[in-house]
Amino acid sequence: MTATAPLSLANLTAHYGATKVLDDLSLEVGAGELVSLLGASGCGKTTTLRLIAGFLAPTRGSIRLGDTDLTALPAHKRNIGLVFQNYALFPHLSVLDNVAFGLKQRGIATSEREARARRMLDRVGLSALADRLPGALSGGQRQRVALARALVIEPPLLMFDEPLSNLDAKLRIDMRVEIRQLQRANGTTSVFVTHDQEEAFSISDRVAIMDAGRIRQLDTPEVLYQRPANAFVARFVGFENLIDLRVTARDGARVTAEGAGGATVTLDQDQLGAIPDRFVLATRPDGLRVATGETGLPCTLGLRTYLGRAYHYQAETPVGPVTASGPLSQPLEPGGTAWLAPDPEQCCILPPEPA
Amino acid sequence: MIRRLSPPLIVFAILVYLFLLGPLVIVIGAALSDTTYLTFPPQGLSLRWFEKIFEMSAFRRTIVTSLQIAFASTTLALLIGIPAAYALNRYRIVLPSWLSTLFVLPVLVPEIVLGFSLLRSVQVGAGVPVLIALLLGHTLIVLPYCVRVISASLASFDFSIEEAAISLGSPPAKTFFTIVLPNVRSGVIAAFILAFITSINDVSVSLFLTGPGISTLPIQILAHVEQFFDPVVASVSVLLMLLTVAVMVVVERTLGLTFLAK
Structure with missing residues (x-):
């Protein structure tokens, strides 16, 4: 149902001031594929995500999504669904208005956007909470709202920034399965950032293990786990x-x-x-x-x-x-x-x- | 859990309240006195000194001037302070740390010094009219309150919320008004009130900047006391107090006072 597209990062280099945080990184994510960026903090995984989202500008390199060159496009025109670690819901808006926010920006009429937001809330099992404020929800419910809010705009690319880190162990596994099912059902190209190896391996088609601003190995979880290509990845797994x-x-x-x-x-x-x-x-x-x-x-x-x-x-x-x-x-x-x-x-x- | 308060603590607390509230009680008493001189306890009860305020054109004029200056300087300070506080918090990592200190500087410099230097540079030096000079001076002294209070609000604001809005297609400028501002609303209102009260009550800076025919209420009170010793000053003070209380009540009703203590 969603127009999905392959993501292509070519020779991305990024700096924070004088510090190089991303070093000539290239990555192809196929249409409908879920690729995780896995690594310790400071390895450049979040920087990569922020570059794709448009919150940071690369020093060199290009970002393409399908036929569109995103490199110079402002963040609000990139049409990417984002799910944050701390949910980032709008505290002053109801759950329904949170989900409908993206549709409102697209100039969709009130009645239609509310209907679509309600359908999406139904899909994540939260239709009963539509009129609540985010402050009244549990962590798991908040992350479901965030997921619904990112999905309802039917973006060609979904990105997750450690979305499960603030949840307890049991919920984390449930949500992981739920995210994967929704992503599969929609066939949306996805980038998933995490520092949790089990999480990355269980949810992804392919995993990129990152270190010091570079991808050390990009492959299926099976290959990474059994046949690491270098000592860094071997130690990591x-x-x-x-x-x-x-x-x-x-x-x-x-x-x-x-x-x-x-x-x-x-x-x-x-x-x-x-x-x-x-x-x-x-x-x-x-x-x-x-x-x-x-x-x-x-x-x-x-x-x-x-x-x-x-x-x-x-x-x-x-x-x-x-x-x-x-x-x-x-x-x-x-x-x-x-x-x-x-x-x-x-x-x-x-x-x-x-x- | 109920704890018994120790008697010395109760005595101490009562003394503190007496110290805080005593002067106010005396001023209110003096304002209601029927005598032609300031006295406490009041002899006879009368509201004539309150009527007297409005019969004296100097007080009428300066009340209006004070309110105008307070509104205008607070608004101006918010227009500068909100974007400044936003930038200081949003770009905390890249901005040098002295920049936030810069905005607090006007409260660190003795107000007398500030008033004098404004007189020298703005009024005498640049020949700026009295009313404008007053407005600039007041904006300067209330700006730190605006920046500080709104900064405190923004410090607990999660900027990924702003990024979420942008990623959903809301342009940055629009996001500021629809997402950021509503979430620091209480900070903005608190800043407005603090700034307004500071401006209304200011003496030191105004003393230097008021000029022929244009004065603020506290300066007029000062001038009046120098010549007369009647209860009018007490009743004006009560009026000023009531104004402050009215503002506080509005805050209490809309937001609750506790957030001011945050």
């Missing part, structure tokens, strides 16, 4: 152990690699893909198994923590401290010696980090 290694011998698909302190690991290229001469082996704690079989990486076990499904151990190895896991059936005592074997299913090979 929970690959706690990053081990620098150098290949010393190749025997068919079997590769022997050596790390600091002379520790060696044998890996299988058939399982892990091509391994370059210098690389980083990344594993989650669950991908580094503690064994007593005297093969793999020797270590001294430290603190043991019980996680319900397994034990985690802080272990000292010649290549540095790592977090490994062991079976519940066989708890090992701190201070003992053990061997660590990487589980190829839960490892990935990364290019070496630039020094």
Whole structure:
């Protein structure tokens, strides 16, 4: 029902004063697609959103939505639906007038805009509260009003700025599902800014992981979670152990690699893909198994923590401290010696980090 | 929870109220006295000194002048103060911090100094007529109240509300009037009242700027006391008090006084 359009950011650079906050960022969001910008505060995700909305001007680069070049268009002419973290409802207007506000700006007659606003309130389940003031609503209800207000203008692009951060955990999940369903049903191109990894992965078609004003990797949640492209993304998605290694011998698909302190690991290229001469082996704690079989990486076990499904151990190895896991059936005592074997299913090979 | 108040605290509270209200009671008593000189407690009760105010053209004229100056300077100060307060809050991060101090400066400089320098520069130096000079002087002394009070209101205003309106298609200038202003309305009204009362009651600056034939009510009271010692000054003071009370009642009725204390 909505005229949706692809969003295209090309070589966006932005500054706050002399500080560069966005560095040559390019991003394509397909028509009807939901892309999340994920990263810690200060990574540039909100800046990107504000540039698209028109509240900030880029130093360089362009923003296109469908056939329209937005770069120089004033914010009030961009026709983008925005949902804010703190709801940003108009405190002096009723819920109905809040939702109808955008339609009023478009010169739509009172009777029609009220009918459309009521229909939209009905869709978010709030028709009974149409005459209340925003101050009388709960957080979840306010965010629904904000959502209705952004959707009712039928924008070709919807943007969310941490819309769920102020809600409690249970409500956050409900709202997340609701936002996704409404977005799917309308087929509106969407950009979703969040610092919550689970939120981004659960709601998005694709996720852009950002750091220092750049996108470090843009892909589907599945790929990001299982095959991060670099050490930054790997750490971000929970690959706690990053081990620098150098290949010393190749025997068919079997590769022997050596790390600091002379520790060696044998890996299988058939399982892990091509391994370059210098690389980083990344594993989650669950991908580094503690064994007593005297093969793999020797270590001294430290603190043991019980996680319900397994034990985690802080272990000292010649290549540095790592977090490994062991079976519940066989708890090992701190201070003992053990061997660590990487589980190829839960490892990935990364290019070496630039020094 | 009911707590018993300690007796010394009650005594102290009563003393504070006596100190605050005592002079007012004495002025009201003196104004109602039937004597031809200022006295308290009043001897005989009469409203003739109130009638006398309106028989004296100097008082009639200066009441009108005071009201005109108060209205005009307050309006002018709001026209400057609202955009200034908006800019100071909206662009707090990029604006230098001394800029907000600049707008409070007129209350920090002793009013006598302000009055004298205005006399030197505006009236004598630039030859500005008395009424205009008074208007400028009053605007200057009430401006800090406008900027401060409206700033306090805007400090709790969430500017993403403004951005939400703009994103929904409302041009920035229109957004200011339809979204920002209605949400700082109480601040604007409070600023208006504070500024109005400050202007009506001002002596120090007006003392320098009033000139031949043009004076404000407090200056006229001062001049009258210098020559006469009759209860007219007391009744005029009561009138001034009633005016202030009337303004406060209007505020209380429309907004509640508590917000002034915020």
